[in-house]
Amino acid sequence: MATVTEVTQGHRRTRADRQRERTRRKLIDTGRALIAERGVSGLRIQEITSRADVALGTFYNHFSTKDDLVETVVGETLTEVAAATIPEPEQHIDPAEVVAGAIIRFMGLADRDPDFVRLLLNLSHADVVFATVLYPYARTALERGIEIGRFVIPDLDVSLTAVVGGAFALIREILEGGHKGDVGKAYARHVLVSFGLTPQDAEAAWKSAAARITS
Amino acid sequence: MATVTEVTQGHRRTRADRQRERTRRKLIDTGRALIAERGVSGLRIQEITSRADVALGTFYNHFSTKDDLVETVVGETLTEVAAATIPEPEQHIDPAEVVAGAIIRFMGLADRDPDFVRLLLNLSHADVVFATVLYPYARTALERGIEIGRFVIPDLDVSLTAVVGGAFALIREILEGGHKGDVGKAYARHVLVSFGLTPQDAEAAWKSAAARITS
Numbered sequence: 001m002a003t004v005t006e007v008t009q010g011h012r013r014t015r016a017d018r019q020r021e022r023t024r025r026k027l028i029d030t031g032r033a034l035i036a037e038r039g040v041s042g043l044r045i046q047e048i049t050s051r052a053d054v055a056l057g058t059f060y061n062h063f064s065t066k067d068d069l070v071e072t073v074v075g076e077t078l079t080e081v082a083a084a085t086i087p088e089p090e091q092h093i094d095p096a097e098v099v100a101g102a103i104i105r106f107m108g109l110a111d112r113d114p115d116f117v118r119l120l121l122n123l124s125h126a127d128v129v130f131a132t133v134l135y136p137y138a139r140t141a142l143e144r145g146i147e148i149g150r151f152v153i154p155d156l157d158v159s160l161t162a163v164v165g166g167a168f169a170l171i172r173e174i175l176e177g178g179h180k181g182d183v184g185k186a187y188a189r190h191v192l193v194s195f196g197l198t199p200q201d202a203e204a205a206w207k208s209a210a211a212r213i214t215s
Numbered sequence: 216m217a218t219v220t221e222v223t224q225g226h227r228r229t230r231a232d233r234q235r236e237r238t239r240r241k242l243i244d245t246g247r248a249l250i251a252e253r254g255v256s257g258l259r260i261q262e263i264t265s266r267a268d269v270a271l272g273t274f275y276n277h278f279s280t281k282d283d284l285v286e287t288v289v290g291e292t293l294t295e296v297a298a299a300t301i302p303e304p305e306q307h308i309d310p311a312e313v314v315a316g317a318i319i320r321f322m323g324l325a326d327r328d329p330d331f332v333r334l335l336l337n338l339s340h341a342d343v344v345f346a347t348v349l350y351p352y353a354r355t356a357l358e359r360g361i362e363i364g365r366f367v368i369p370d371l372d373v374s375l376t377a378v379v380g381g382a383f384a385l386i387r388e389i390l391e392g393g394h395k396g397d398v399g400k401a402y403a404r405h406v407l408v409s410f411g412l413t414p415q416d417a418e419a420a421w422k423s424a425a426a427r428i429t430s
Contacts, residue, residue: 127384152414155401157394158385162405165384166377169342173376186370190377194409199367 024062026052032073040070040119071129074120078133081105086137095145096197096205100188101213102141104206106167107184110174121172127165134164145195152196163191185210239277241267247288255285255334286344289335293348296320301352310360311412311420315403316428317356319421321382322399325389336387342380349379360410367411378406400425 013021030052034043045066049056063069085105087093110117120126138160145151153159170187173179185206192202245267249258260281264271278284300320302308325332335341353375360366368374385402388394400421407417 127387131384154404154414155396158398158401159405161384161388161394162377162381162402166381169346169376169380169383170373172342179372179376181370183373186373187377189369190374190409193411194405196408196414199369199411 020061023052023054023058026054027059027062027069028072028076031069032077035070035073035119036115039115040122043070045069067123070119071123071125074116074123075129075133077116078120078129081109082134082137086141094205094208095141095148095150096192096195096201097209097212098141099138099145099191099195100202100206100209102138103167103188103191104184104209104213107171107174107187110171114175117171117175121175127168130168131161131164135160138164142195150195150197159194163194166191235276238267238269238273241269242274242277242284243287243291246284247292250285250288250334251330254330255337258285260284282338285334286338286340289331289338290344290348292331293335293344296324297349297352301356309420309423310356310363310365311407311410311416312424312427313356314353314360314406314410315417315421316424317353318382318403318406319399319424319428322386322389322402325386329390332386332390336390342383345383346376346379350375353379357410365410365412374409378409381406 027048030048031043034048034051043066045059046056048069049059059069063072082102085102086098120130123129139156142151142153142156142160146153146156167187170179170183174183188206188209189199189202192205193199197205242263245263246258249263249266258281260274261271263284264274274284278287297317300317301313335345338344354371357366357368357371357375361368361371382402385394385398389398403421403424404414404417407420408414412420
């Protein structure tokens with residue numbers, strides 16, 4: 001649903017703005033397709049512009065380097081996962097279940113799409129991209145949990161950084177072949193208990209989330 | 216105190232072994248001094264060997280690259296901090312207090328020695344060095360807590376990775392100027408609650424640890 005601000009901005013955007021946005025979109029989509037085909041190391045800027053049918057110099061109107069484009073592609077993919085994972089507040093799903101579900105999905109990424117996760121972890125600013133994209137979604141879920149008395153989190157910023165940093169470290173270890181068993185379940189439990197749930201409550205929230213995701 | 220194994224090994228070590236160990240030690244100490252003087256970026260292998268008074272080629276008998284030496288220096292410094300932080304099990308200090316104290320010290324590193332921490336975070340394998348050095352110490356403290364019923368940690372490996380990964384992410388943010396207030400206290404609380412302590416117990420453990428450290 002478009003907000004008032006978006007509509008207002010839409011009216012203000014000129015034809016040149018829209019053209020510029022389309023070109024940027026084409027570069028990102030082409031970059032993403034090429035990365036999927038042969039990975040980042042084989043990616044050449046000239047190949048992107050050639051396939052997107054724009055001048056080589058145009059690339060630099062939108063991105064400063066190849067890595068800049070790659071970061072954008074990864075950030076967008078991560079945003080899609082986050083948006084699909086975190087339900088809208090008006091759905092009134094238990095915040096504990098929301099957190100468990102998000103953790104299950106993100107930990108699962110390492111199994112479902114190891115190439116993407118490897119790409120993410122090898123970015124020079126992986127942690128920044130990870131944090132920038134995920135913090136707003138995670139913060140919303142946590143704030144709702146605090147509001148309705150489901151979570152006790154005295155320092156939201158510290159907990160947010162700790163939870164995302166921990167997830168990052170675990171995903172890295174999974175990719176490197178460490179950790180057997182259901183890491184997502186164990187980590188969801190660890191996080192929910194750190195938010196003040198009893199182990200039994202954390203277990204129940206994990207089960208509901210897992211059932212909702214696979215249903 | 217030398218163990219039987221060390222003494223046995225000592226008998227078996229030849230003069231050449233001891234000489235080799237002395238040279239390695241000299242390279243590490245010289246590297247550490249030069250890093251302290253002017254940082255890693257200005258560090259040149261030739262300068263290390265020249266000041267340590269060994270042939271340039273000798274460096275490569277001990278380290279494959281400059282970064283290899285830097286990793287060793289950082290790993291040793293981290294080990295010293297860990298060894299000074301974690302008390303011996305026979306001292307029978309409350310494991311919750313041990314964990315809180317370790318977190319206070321490590322978070323405090325970012326304030327006490329930002330140059331060292333920046334060096335640590337900029338290593339290409341920072342997380343590996345961090346984990347390799349800290350896991351054994353942290354594992355000992357956690358296992359004792361589980362043994363005496365102070366901690367409930369169903370999956371020790373997942374919790375270990377999460378706790379160290381979270382600390383890493385927080386230290387990075389502190390260095391980048393984020394997080395106001397006492398991050399060490401907030402994180403110690405978060406971790407201890409994740410280990411099954413009540414917020415009140417976590418608070419008390421933090422206070423004891425802080426008192427012991429400053430006394």
